[in-house]
Amino acid sequence: MISIEDFVEDIVGKAMRGYKISVQDLASKSGASSTSIAGLLNGKIDEATIASIAPHLNLDPESLIIAGQKSWYPEPVNVKGLEMYNTKWADMYVNSYLVWDSTTGIATAFDTGANSEKLIETVRLNNLTLESIYLTHTHTDHIADLARLKSSFPSIRVFVSEKEPLAEAELIEDRHNFSIGSLSVKSNLTWGHSKGGLTYVINGLERPIAIVGDALFAGSMGGGMVSYMDALKTNRKYIFTLPDHTVICPGHGPMSSIGEEKKNNPFYPEFKK
Numbered sequence: 689m690i691s692i693e694d695f696v697e698d699i700v701g702k703a704m705r706g707y708k709i710s711v712q713d714l715a716s717k718s719g720a721s722s723t724s725i726a727g728l729l730n731g732k733i734d735e736a737t738i739a740s741i742a743p744h745l746n747l748d749p750e751s752l753i754i755a756g757q758k759s760w761y762p763e764p765v766n767v768k769g770l771e772m773y774n775t776k777w778a779d780m781y782v783n784s785y786l787v788w789d790s791t792t793g794i795a796t797a798f799d800t801g802a803n804s805e806k807l808i809e810t811v812r813l814n815n816l817t818l819e820s821i822y823l824t825h826t827h828t829d830h831i832a833d834l835a836r837l838k839s840s841f842p843s844i845r846v847f848v849s850e851k852e853p854l855a856e857a858e859l860i861e862d863r864h865n866f867s868i869g870s871l872s873v874k875s876n877l878t879w880g881h882s883k884g885g886l887t888y889v890i891n892g893l894e895r896p897i898a899i900v901g902d903a904l905f906a907g908s909m910g911g912g913m914v915s916y917m918d919a920l921k922t923n924r925k926y927i928f929t930l931p932d933h934t935v936i937c938p939g940h941g942p943m944s945s946i947g948e949e950k951k952n953n954p955f956y957p958e959f960k961k
């Protein structure tokens with residue numbers, strides 16, 4: 689089973705960095721002690737501290753406590769025409785995905801992860817035609833095996849956001865639409881974790897699919913390395929407006945769904961009311 693990417697200490701750390709709030713500031717705002725906040729950031733679970741700091745970081749207290757208890761895990765996802773690959777990169781794991789249209793056998797890869805051998809194997813075993821690779825963003829772990837994947841399929845085309853140009857890839861604009869056989873795909877700029885982070889929304893399989901890169905994780909989100917506020921804003925605009933049964937395919941951690949994220953993701957308290 690793929691581990692949840694972020695636990696309470698990661699979530700609180702991301703929100704504190706996002707709002708540029710120090711341990712001291714948070715202690716004086718919330719009434720919790722600096723020692724207990726520092727303890728929480730080191731993984732020491734203290735539900736009273738979680739409940740008192742959450743509102744000052746715009747986090748949902750209940751789902752943050754659940755993250756602390758490690759008691760939630762998303763429902764398994766089984767969709768024909770969607771496969772996830774979880775590969776080891778340095779001391780972490782990263783996901784890449786293959787999506788295909790069963791009627792035409794046409795397939796597209798989303799990111800490469802650390803190792804694309806299994807993805808290549810799925811293409812060969814199912815006699816698929818891998819036409820393209822669409823990148824969610826260009827952080828090294830997500831594109832680490834691009835050379836192998838490209839050279840395995842000589843006519844393959846690689847696409848990336850024009851906001852994160854890459855020598856090996858053709859550039860696409862936000863709102864770029866394309867198809868994978870009979871499946872339709874729309875890209876939306878969900879930036880903030882990276883400058884040109886794209887979310888690809890695929891329709892035509894048994895459930896809608898959103899390949900989100902590091903914009904959103906099951907129960908968390910990628911850090912707002914470029915802009916925390918824009919990461920929150922673009923996720924709200926382009927991801928949380930999708931139907932509840934949409935599958936979330938993140939760059940790290942397990943797959944999830946919009947409905948589950950509305951209930952369990954502490955960064956979006958507005959859906960818990």
Ligand SMILES: [Fe+2]
Pocket residue numbers: 825827881882902910
């Ligand atoms: Fe990333």
